[in-house]
Amino acid sequence: MKTLSRLFLLLIFLLLVVGCSGNETSSEGNEKEGEEIELKDPAEVGYPDEITYWTELVPNVAATSKSLNDVAAYQELEKITGTKVEFKHPSGEGTDITEQFNLMVASGKLPDVIEYNWRTVPNGPDHAIEAGTIIRLNELIEHYAPNLNQYLNENPEVKKMVTTDDGNIYTLPFLRGDESLMVFLGMITRQDWLDKLNLDVPSTISEWEEVLTAFKNEDPNGNGEMDEIPLVVQLNDFKNIGAFVGAYGIHAQFYNDNGTVKYGSIQPEFKEFLTTMNSWYEKGLLDPDFAAIDSKLMDAKVTNEQLGSFFGFSGGGIGKYTGLMEDKNPDFKLSPAPNPSLKEGEKAATGHLEHAYSGMHSAAISGSAENPEEIVKWLDFAYSEEGHMLFNFGIEGESYEMIDGYPTYTEEITDNPDGLPMTQALGKYIRASYGGPLIQDKRYLEQYYELPEQKEAAKIWGETAENKINLPPITLSAEESEEFNSIMSDLNTYYDETVIRFIMGEEPIDNFDDFVETLKGMGIERAIELQQAALDRYLAR
Structure with missing residues (x-):
């Protein structure tokens, strides 16, 4: 019965994604797509009094905290902005998070902020905007997120990554601020x-x-x-x-x-x-x-x-x-x-x-949010100099000290008195160790890696890798995504089983040509065409 219930809710979710342009959430979202709303004077926009915020509570934080409200960075942020946050944390890991995300969207009861990998949602982020699930952020970022806006303008390749083929910016992103943070x-x-x-x-x-x-x-x-x-x-x-x-x-x-x-x-x-x-x-x-x-x-x-x-x-x-x-x-x-x-x-x-931006742990604003300008301003604080220090290093005098201009973690982090491993000690104070709407600082990693081998x-x-052949973070259109997923679902099952059989000798290597022909028969050449179209659009952004 539980399985049938989940399938029913997932069916509702797919119907909502395909055709919720007529529902209440959609009309709210379309009114807030940037160009269609009357933007307020930035000088008149303050921080929100309260917001609701959906995000995963990762294991290294859950080990010491029931909610991100218990994390020192957010406690300090509330003192600075006056904003009270009601965090909503789904339980479970991996596919459970995806399932609970889908069920939440299907319910139509959306919080103000939803942190997720929106780049990978069914039918893509452009369709999520069109459906009113989330809103376009371009103009809101330009007006109310001066810190993020400056960073994106100074880093046009990153801006291209966070922009869809239709020209929409859909999240306040988690960004890796240095190449040393991109290989691990x-x-x-x-x-x-x-x-x-x-x-x-x-x-x-x-x-x-x-x-x-x-x-x-x-x-x-x-x-x-x-x-x-x-x-x-x-x-x-x-x-x-x-x-x-x-x-x-x-x-x-x-x-x-x-x-x-x-x-x-x-x-x-x-x-x-x-x-x-x-x-x-x-x-x-x-x-x-x-x-x-x-x-x-x-x-x-x-x-x-x-x-x-x-x-x-x-x-x-x-x-x-x-x-x-x-x-x-x-x-x-x-x-x-x-x-x-x-x-x-x-x-x-x-x-x-x-990539500097992969989509993970980035924050979108739902079509249900009543004060998107204020929320964008609140989220932008993490991209400011003060917010950058707060979310990468925590509280000065507690989790770090400035030594010769370098934010140095204290023994509270490096040799925790309660015996916590460094990952869990960091989880009590910061977000840079696992992501979020912020720019990750390489000085965090320099200290997290205690061993010279790391x-x-x-x-x-x-x-020792060229990496010139790696695809950039391309996105498929809603129609392409549906077709691509339909092809790759069965193809990946066959692929995984057959490749394992090749390696284990249960399938002779001489049958490799048959393997290739089977993949072609299952639609791999059409999948390549869809990826090619997405790459062409990305390069033309």
Whole structure:
């Protein structure tokens, strides 16, 4: 019954998205689309008395706080602006958040501010504006958000990212303020194992095979058993980010070849990648659990001294496991490894690289909001110099001190008296550690990365991938989105199952051409055309 109820509500949501231009929310939203409303004199607009605000409460904040009202940055913001905020936090993680977002929109009972990845909503942000779910913000930002407006005008490439093909700005965005903040995922290996076996950190595919073979055969954990697992790379690591695939000059998914969109997994180079992965799997170099491993199993493999290398985060990988193993094995040491290439001295075609704007944790104003000018002014405070310090570093004298002009976290953050890990200590004070409508400061990351290996990781991963083929944050129209999702839904299921079968040897690599033809029969060429149209529009913005 619960499942049927959810399906019914989701059906209502889809109907609302398709045709709610005649309902009450829509008429309110259309009256507030910027050009159609009479803008007030900015000097006459103050901060709102109160607002309602829907956003996820991430685990590192939920560990110490019931609501963002408990976070010091928002407590201080209320003192400065006088605005009382009623935060509405959905429960759950991942797909649960998406489901609850859809149910909220379907209900028609919308808060003033909704923080979400609006770039990925069904039918796109332009349609959400047309439907009156959220409002166009261009003119409101120009008049009432001087700090954000100045930043966007000084950074035209970022402004292009936050603007739709129809010319609409739809959120006050979470922005990564420096290139060092855009790379935080890559290959990680056991440096202490390399040292024991007199091996260098691998940088090419052939060097990786040599290292993985040594990890398997030469007992680097020293327990006298051949229980080492040389490598874990999961499906999404190479499918969505390009781990190892970039060595072959392509991305596994859609990529930009000098203005032409291609789909990497139907290229001959992807067959070469699959051949290598199948070979490593057959030789016992790739974890047999790679297709089904979860975070708990990954933790167990690392802390049980079994795993030699993996694709992971600089913070949640290098930092996390170094901390967990500090008392258990003082010799334990992880190092970042370059994005591998086929030849020494070459760069991988692609690796992990976030855009300055990806859409995550950005704030839109709903069509139900009665005072959008005041809300925009309130949200813009985070982009001011004072707000920037508040949301990146917290309260001066409590969570940070200015030392030689540098905002330095205090021991409340770095060596918390209650024993909180740094991520949770930061969550009590700031938002920069996980996003929000603000500009993230690189000085936050410089201190969050306590280990030299973490600081080195962003540099190594960033410098060893060209990333010229990565697609910018393009958006599809409502019609294109519906068609694209219809194609990719079944196609991705077939793709995931078949690629795993190729790697595990259950599907012969000789059947790769049949795989390509099946993808074409399922509509991949039409999906490429839709992505091409979106890229062309993006480049013309």
